[in-house]
Amino acid sequence: MRPPRSLHWSGMLPPSARPRNGHTCRRRPVSGRSRRGAGLQGVPGRDSPAALAKTFKQYRTALAYFQESCGRRRLDQIDRRALLDFRQFLAEQKKLSPRTIWTKMMVVEQMLKTHGRNGLLRRGDWPRYVERIPQAYGHEQLKRFFAGCGPDDFLLFQFFLGSGFREKEVQFLTWRDISLEEQLARVTAKSACGFFPKTWEEREVLLPTHRLRRRVQPGQSEGYAIRVRFWR
Secondary structure, rough: OOOOOOOOEEEEEOOOOOOOOOOOOOOOOOEHHHHHHHOOOOOOOOOOOOHHHHEEEEHHHHHHHHHHHHHOOHHOOOOOOHHHHHHHHHHHHHOOHHHHHHHHHHHHHHHHHHHOOOOOOHHHHHHOOOOEEEEOOOHHHHHHHOOOOOOOOOOOHHHHHOOOOOHHHHHHEEHHHHHHOOOOEEEEEEHHHHHHHHHHHHEEOOOOOOOOOOOOOOOOOEOOOOOOOOOO
């Protein structure tokens, strides 16, 4: 089994490190000063440096579908009926699942609320769906996957598995965020780079291995700990 993407990086974990199940973390909120400095006001928007391209794409698609559904109407002409028609349009014309319909309706509702058009939908107007348990890879699947990894990819995916970090959290991880003595990795805001933790909370995670060894070489005390390039 090969990795789904090609990645190149310089890692921090030794090949012998094996994560154990369960992550322990502590959280602290990002200061209001950092938020104001980035101009985000708590919610990443399309002009925010923290906005992800894929998030913008999802928002743009949802709003394009809504315009396709309701036609050329002014905001003050949007009512509950228009939103219910949008829900039906997504189900019948776009063949979307109830979960995806809920997400796109939420995007439209947020847009309307921003422009003072809130409270249009009732509780029963939202699609109902079953929140599924995330599928987890089994031991044998992970074993085959890591057997197909090169040395660099092996270390990278071991860190993903052991820390539970998100993609951007790994990309903006620096050596200052890592305490090898305490076996901790931290997610911290990088305002100069436009990176802010999701939900505006910094956190630290106990790396789940007792075999983590200090591998900081001269010159490795600064800068990014893990360098990743993605080709989609």
